[in-house]
Amino acid sequence: MGKDKEKRQELIKNPKGTRDWSGEDVDLLEDILAQISRIFRRHAGKKLDTPVFEREEVLKGKYGEDSKLIYDLKDQGGELLSLRYDLTVPFARWLAMNANLKNYKRFAISKVYRRDQPAIAKGRMREFYQCDIDFAGASDPMMADSEIIAIIVEVFESLEWSGRYTIKLNDRRILDGLFEVCGVPEEKIRMISSAVDKLDKLPWEEVKREMVEMKGLDEAVADKIQTYVTRKGRKDLLEELQKDETLMSNAKANKGIGEMEILMEYLSAWGALDKVSFDLSLARGLDYYTGVIYEVVTEGSAPVIANGAEVAKETPKQGKREKKALDEDEDRSNDPSVGIGSVAAGGRYDNLVERFRPNADLPCVGVSFGVDRIFSITKARIAKGESFSYVSSNVPDVYVMAFGGGGFDGMAKQRIEITKRLLNAGLKVEFTYKKKPKPQVQFKNAETAGAPFAVILGEDEQARGEARVKEMGVPDGHPEKEGVLVKITDLATEVSKRVEMKKMVSKTGEMTAS
């Protein structure tokens, strides 16, 4: 039996690196997603919901060395399928299938899958949400790009993160140009670029050592790179670069810097310029970017806050299997599009759709919000006592009870009728599934459910067409301790009024307190 039981215990867990979203967590996540998609909709975003799996060849060759993290389905006959790794490639596949579309503003909110070594504390999961908006189609320089950055600002402002985030901004063309100007050999540009990308986590000396010792870069070249990539600013940095004749004589850098100036003009029109930091150290991992790139960092987001996920613990046996199958680079980020510490990231990618349809000519620009991390940080702030206006409460409004003396039948039908009456008024209602429940059981259930009000039925009151409305938890001696008698025909209105009032008071209280 002991062994049998143990075996059964092993069954009841969710897969490693995943979590069940429940209770207040899933409600908070929903509130965050609702805020974000409301903003997407305002910017004329249209929703796209693609299948969780794609034909294997759709994903193949799109993610570089991270392709080993793709989950494949077993070959059970029929198509060979893989779970989606992000939302961008399925969007590109869909655009390629719909050749009539010349432009499209699409958003998507879905889970994606990475067969990575999970690290919960760092927010690295095997199944996690992405929340993306991307604009496909022609745009004069930086017009669509600036609107994506304006959306980022609107999202974090609406999530009440004002003053707590920075949008790091750079351009692949500036970066490539300055590497050329500094004398980085062409074949080393991508690897030097990814070394530079680590400057948010490592000091310059370590990054330099990587360049020189591991990647064989000339030390003088590295020193020249330092003079650029340690600089950040806004229009000031732009003006400095524009005065740098060597840099401006490089065609790529010149183009990138020229468009960065346009972008800053537009960002100031969007009221978003003060939220960005033009940061020459920002490089971003993915290969497919062709222009502007950005990444949103926030205070306290690095190291990432543990999110209290309900995650299955690793058994020693599994651990061993995993380690054989995956490398153990604990520092690899879960999400190449959202580096550790960043809560949103994106950029312009003009050639991806052409991977699926030659000459598609559908340049794209977009952003992906790391909602699991946004959730974790918001949850931690709530735990510290902060409140957010968009977070809704999902407790029932009212609990329907019945009390009576000897011979009391429990009034089950009457409780149902009253429940229905209150539901019809839009209230959230519960009652106890006992035919003859004791008063204390009903009170306990109402408390557990968190209902602020009770409607109490009694046979005598019912006969007079009345019921009692009582606020839960009012102290002894309060004039309404026993509740107030209300006509059943007025019950829905009366309860709704009290529920509204209570919500208003608690909101005002919060506002006064904060």
Added chain:
Amino acid sequence: MGKDKEKRQELIKNPKGTRDWSGEDVDLLEDILAQISRIFRRHAGKKLDTPVFEREEVLKGKYGEDSKLIYDLKDQGGELLSLRYDLTVPFARWLAMNANLKNYKRFAISKVYRRDQPAIAKGRMREFYQCDIDFAGASDPMMADSEIIAIIVEVFESLEWSGRYTIKLNDRRILDGLFEVCGVPEEKIRMISSAVDKLDKLPWEEVKREMVEMKGLDEAVADKIQTYVTRKGRKDLLEELQKDETLMSNAKANKGIGEMEILMEYLSAWGALDKVSFDLSLARGLDYYTGVIYEVVTEGSAPVIANGAEVAKETPKQGKREKKALDEDEDRSNDPSVGIGSVAAGGRYDNLVERFRPNADLPCVGVSFGVDRIFSITKARIAKGESFSYVSSNVPDVYVMAFGGGGFDGMAKQRIEITKRLLNAGLKVEFTYKKKPKPQVQFKNAETAGAPFAVILGEDEQARGEARVKEMGVPDGHPEKEGVLVKITDLATEVSKRVEMKKMVSKTGEMTAS
């Protein structure tokens, strides 16, 4: 090149039996899901969102012969995983993991996966949505059950299907009892039950032939079964059965009929009794039901309406592979919990959680809504000219343009500033990503986007702090054909007012028309 191109063409499709949800379809689906989850929340339902895959052993042995339809993931090291087949088993697994929960009202809206032969016209997909609410925990007879049925009624009423649906109702105990009374040998009860379940699609004579010729049932027994399973009604049928002494002397039937009486009492208190049909032919496929069962049928839902899904066509090669891997029973339903023709189904299952945690003692009752089918039927009604109050429009409210003569710079920054101003007022806004767009291009874009209003900027008006607001598509000769001049400081208020007004007029128009 020809061959190369062909190969590339093959890449760009979604997996067989799946669809991309986009455009008006995904918006309608969202509106339907919002209506349903609003009702779930009112009944104190709490959301649960489990991973798309489960450890293989969690799903194993839960679906009888349909287990062959489960998608497995490839063994890439680590846990062996399978895609969820429904939302019920993951819920039971989660309940088993959370032993502190004595009761829980959970709802879930997610896609599920069946490696079945797709049949789009019948609504049989490999990836489709389920939308479930289930109450776990003790309930006196039929109290929780009646609330689930009340939820079904609320859902279809709120979806404006009034008068178009029937909830077929039966009880496993009544069915088992009547088979015993008719003399069906115990080992044949499940197979005779599934033959009876076909009475909604086949005439009695064919079902009888299946019982007698294929399943070896005595003909006299089959004839006795006929006297029961062809009967439907409400309290009238209940009273008939209560007078049937042979049936009432069977313990199971007696118990089931007694509780059916209680259920009807409660349904009448919920105002739901007139929506149900007590139907002795309803048997339902799944093994795990232990009490009341129900299924919602609707006019026109059989044969199921094609839903215009964007589904990849089968290539001959794939077809062959498939056919080797799957049997070809074209009549098998995609979803054992929602038979062809039904749009929701469920029942009581008291022992499932114990499969994961012995002595869990968490009886459950629930319902699953077939949202893909609800969507298809609603879409077909819209195509016929019906309208639904909960269906929202997602076109932009207003398109921001700029016109000018020679030397005109396109006013890109000003268009952005005005866009931002309108966005801040909660309006949905778009503009053209061209630095100097031609008027006709901007008008065409606004029309394509479906925006009812345009804001037109001009250099002279701008200098006076004014802009033009124009309703799109007003005929020549209309006094406001050229739009009206509005102060930029009043613009957001002015446009909001017109947008609201237009929405109200179009709503009233619809109401008058219908």
